[in-house]
Amino acid sequence: MSSHQQQQASTSDTIEISKGDKSAHGTADYPDALTEITEDKWDVVVIGAGPAGLMTASSLARFGGHKVLVVDERSEPTTAGRADGIQPRTIEVLRNMEPLGSEFVHRSAASYERSFWDPRSDGQRGIERTRRVQSFPYDMEIQDNCTLGLQQGIIEGGYLRDMEAHGQRVHRPWAYKDFKFVNDSTYPVQVSLEKMQPVQESTNEGGAPISVIKPTGQIKTIRTKYLVGCDGGRSRVRTTMEAKHGITFDGDWVDTLWAALDCVVETDFPDVRKIAAIHSKSHGALYIFPRENNEKGEAIIRCYTQVNKLGGAKSTESARDMKDKVTADMVMRAINEIAHPYKFEFKTVEWFTCYPIGQRLVSRYSLPGGTQEDGVKFDSHRVFIAGDACHTHSPKAGQGMNTAIIDAQALSWRINLVEKGLGSREKLLSTYHEERHRTGKQLIDFDAEYAALFSGEIPKSTPELIGASEEKLKIHFFNVQRRNAGFTTGAGVLYNDNVLNYRDPSPLGIAKPISNKLECGRRLLPSWATRWISSTPVRIIHEVQFTAPGGFRLYVCGGKLPSTASKLQAFSDYLSSASSFYQRFRAEPSKLGGLKHGVYHSKPEALNSGLKGFTEEQNPFFHLLLIVAANRFNFEPKDVQSFGPLKCWLYADDVEAGGAKVSEEDGDESIGGLHRKWGIDEDEGAVVVCRPDGYVGCVVPLEEQGWKALEKYFDGFLEERKAHQTTLVQAARM
Template sequence: MPTQQFSAPGQAVEEAKAGGHHAHGTHNYPDPLTHIDRTSWDVTIVGAGPAGLMLATSLARFGGFDVLVIDERSEPTTAGRADGIQPRTIEVLRNMEPLGSEFYDRSAPSFERTFWDPRSDGQRGIERTRRVQSFPTDMEIQDNCTLGLQQGLIEGGFLRDMERHGQRVTRPWAYQDFEMTDDATYPVKVTLEKMKPVTESTNEGGAPISIIKPTGETKTIRTKYLVGCDGGRSKLRKTLEERHEFTFNGDWVDTLWAALDCVVETNFPDVRKIAAIHSKNHGALYIFPRENNEKGEPIIRCYTQVNRLGGEKSKESALDARDKVTAEMVMKAIQEIAHPYHFDFKGVEWFTCYPIGQRLISRYSLPAGNTANGVSFPGHRVLLAGDACHTHSPKAGQGMNTAIIDSQALAWRINLVEKGLADPDTLLGTYHDERHATGKQLIDFDSEYSALFSGEVPKNTPEVATMTDAEKREHFINIQRRNAAFTTGAGVLYADNVLNHRDPSQKLGVSKITDKLEPGRRLQPAWATRWSNSQPVRMIHEIQFTAPGGFRLYVCAGDLSKNMRHLEAFAKHLASPHSFVNRFRANQRALLLQHKAYHQLPTSLNTGLGEGFASEANPFFHMLLIVKSQRFDIEIEQIQHLGALKSMLYCDDIEAGHGAFKVTLDDQFVGGLHSKWGLENGGIVVVRPDGYVGAIAPIDQGQSGFEAVEKYFDGFLTHRPIAGGQRTRL
């Protein structure tokens, strides 16, 4: 196998850009690559939808990887498909700026949901029965809304972000087959096939379909990792089912739905809100506001039940009927369901028809095993993400969001393993454990939600059949309320494993010191003042999801006058060659990044301050020192002897929502972050690269607290000896 050179950012783009494309006047994206002229790759990604592009752009941001992203289509999505971005996903993308701001500014945000039901007086038609805020404010989501944005625009944003970091998609190439080999470096052998340009056609009902035919040209490559992001009909998943005992488990709901993207003129008052509409006899309708089209006209997505057009459920199976539905039938169904309100359809951008299926793959990664000739191969080198793992109804707006978080979860793990910091079996094994459990929760929720929305009785709650109509309406709303934490993404909870220690006494040797932060859960957002420029900042966004892709340690210092000796002890510990900062060092690959450890320095480090006030001892462990004090009462000279702790200084002296960011001469807002996190006396909050809390250790209990942090990282990181006991920097 020939030796391959790693590509620095900017070097991966091998073909001249032809100026980009503008499809329908709203999409712009760089030209794809068309040739595969290398035989070995670090990561091969099959599928350039949101899951594949999120994984690709994350790896491009981390840098130092040779990534091949293939897609069988000759161009990105230009209409239809997924279109809802939930609050936690927005938060993740705002941690990948400018992606988050680009998506938010282009989209249609929905802050409210309304519920419409049959008229209470028995007359034909519907009436609004409830209006609610989209999501509870106690989750403290910055953007407390759902964004309506067409998948093509989302793909375009990812593609531009990839290009900013020197990476493009290769088209049109399709996955054909893979086999595991005894190659120690590139164990996965993959066969790819060149495809002809996509041609668009329609099915019997006129819904658009894509026809993609092979050219007969094939290519075989080797790769360290093969990741299937190729959707609900994943070919890679089918290979795993046929040869490696994977199963894709689930069932169909025999209800037929259509998705229609349209421009309307209507007297329906909630057309720019998310509206769930249930008629008495003609089924259900779900209106979802979308971005403006190229003419500046507001689009809406209408999810419409179309198997009750005659006033009762059709006896034809949803699978048999789906290709016969026309856009005119969908529009007629909307008029019937929404009566007495009228919809004048000015234009149809896209439509499709589908039955609802809930299915979940048995495993997200291929365990270690043996090749056909008996040679063992490592585990977690073939993996799945997104709809290749889970399929369900689109109405709860979870598919693309779950796919994006799947890819985020996989990207940072691959990055730490390939940078020489993490044990591959241990860390990559947690990808299946955490994301499969989330996928199971998604399928269970969607099975109940989609059945209720369609007027069916969920299989797991047969008691719904005995409810009155009023009780069913209340039950439907309660289902949404009860699952709000999950559907926003902000309440997704990971079980205890090597990454999450709810009870630190069991394996870390210290007692629990707060109930306000929970390992395995997203870090609760809080505000502080960045000392270097006195700017109020949301602490969860101070370190972006980009190179180097390390851990964040929020060191809550408490009162400096009381805790200085504890901080000095921690700084002394960190300076020791036996500390995690010096034991866990990245390999040579991290030195190949264009700007060393970072593509772009965080603002908190990009200050021009010398003498260690803006440089990290190890950039894979970001130390954010938060002092319970007014910014006016702190000088950096007070912390100049704190070594690795002094690079990023913050003052806990503001409180969002109570005269937010208001400068006061008293201590009215001092300590808000410490109090919110339950760390009045200080503490060390270890946060994973994906923003989830991993462990919390005391800072005032001497060496036992510091050793707890060491034990945490020892659980999954890999010690690389440094020659002569010398400490090095990236």
């Protein structure tokens, strides 16, 4: 670190410059990487061990049965800086991958509130708070109605431990060089990798940390069924797709320079532990984001700081030319100028970097089929990219890592079903690009508007704001953030109709939607129910975790048994017939892997009871959760004994708020609340089909028309395997 960086800042007596290493912020407990690649053929090769790559690898390891190679050019994981915000939908996804979710929630700093600061209304120099709001609207049905601040190194460490628990480690330091297709029907992608030297940490002209990674010249060539590029905004996998396959990476830059500074401060600014958006009159903008404690137990904050208005007017120098000249001292001075009259004294600078803002989006998330220059023909959906390799944007809205994790989740479950012998590769994998590219476009459009407004610029999408008053711009900025809350939380993401989603159910033979509360293509509304076997109140969306075997969840809303028993019996008889999707679509037994509990790494609590006849599924790639609208004290297993495959996952709908209060008896406080919340008639019942990622695929009636609709639904993207003589559970134990 250069000497000018270690001089005191304008408002501080002493500053400690902290350089990230393996002990920084408690990240020392990640497992050691593997250094030698000993095999030549893999099911999936993942390039990059950031959040996108680790989510992909951890998911596939959890599903079991896949040979996955994860490589990263760095000799160690992230230890300081980079991404640090986890949004509510991502928290929800991670809570479906326990213990990851609980660990991250425990380690992080939660922000439940946002405050907005603007130039003083009396015209004097300085800022004043103009608004305080809860982070996200309560009507969004979010368990963790907050944003978590947690350093990327801790997140990577959690993923690495989760991978190790499921038999997977990262190989380091190996860099991606190139890929090409070869005449191999099983392993058609040939990938060249190069062994790298240990990373050397250095600094640029301004003192911001940079990494120097030099090659050794050792080349390794391998083959794989699938290549997944998760190697960041400068993705080399994407570069190969651009150079050889016509993929484009399009977008624009906002000529505004920002810095990210992780620091420990003493200040009189009252909202230092809240997310605070601050706009000064002449010196630019500042965004404060609370973070976890450092290794000394001191609270860190991330300061996103506009640094090209430090002199009171926008610099005429190009943001890209200026970025390497910005020092930590300049950033700290900018913070105090923007936040005046409040003072920030900087005790520790943990990490900082400087960047211009750009919004760019790749044209394809998966490579279509075609013919290579050498004449080799190749199939579609063998090469994918995810995360920042697909989309780059500003970090202030906290979307990059979150979108990357959901990209990876979306891809991993699809690959799992295809490789388990269930999914149609073309039909199922094509929906990855279709759904996630649309989401990426929404992200870029939102960020282009949000980042420009934050930087005091007029978004290109709203030229009508040119010449608008400061008051109007202030209101518009706030409204942009609030109207996009569904998207920024992730909870409001909506996928278009395709073979997986049927908002319009008519292609399935259903005239109109069954529920006016659940929307196909959107995440399932979280609700509470009672797990009957243990009388445990549970959040029903987390009863089936995102792990082996990686199947669909069918929530059989059984309503009131006196009204629906005959329908449930008919559905059970249908599921047991050889012609039903439940019997026809089965995984290849050889692909299941030797997991500890048949098709599971660990038994789900609902099945781990020892109650004879109620613990084994006939086909666990279709989890059938029967939810009865009744007091848990008022029905018994014998009441569902004849329902065959419907009786294993048994729940009472008696704890979700909004149900009927039948009497003063225990358990009668809220009968049918889940059914009402989901818009299901308690006298009719329905079946809600959820994809492995928790998004609603279709809702069908609990009658013959519904059975036929389910057949059409699953026939749309699954492939039938003939004449298995054993159940999946039996096969996995052989």
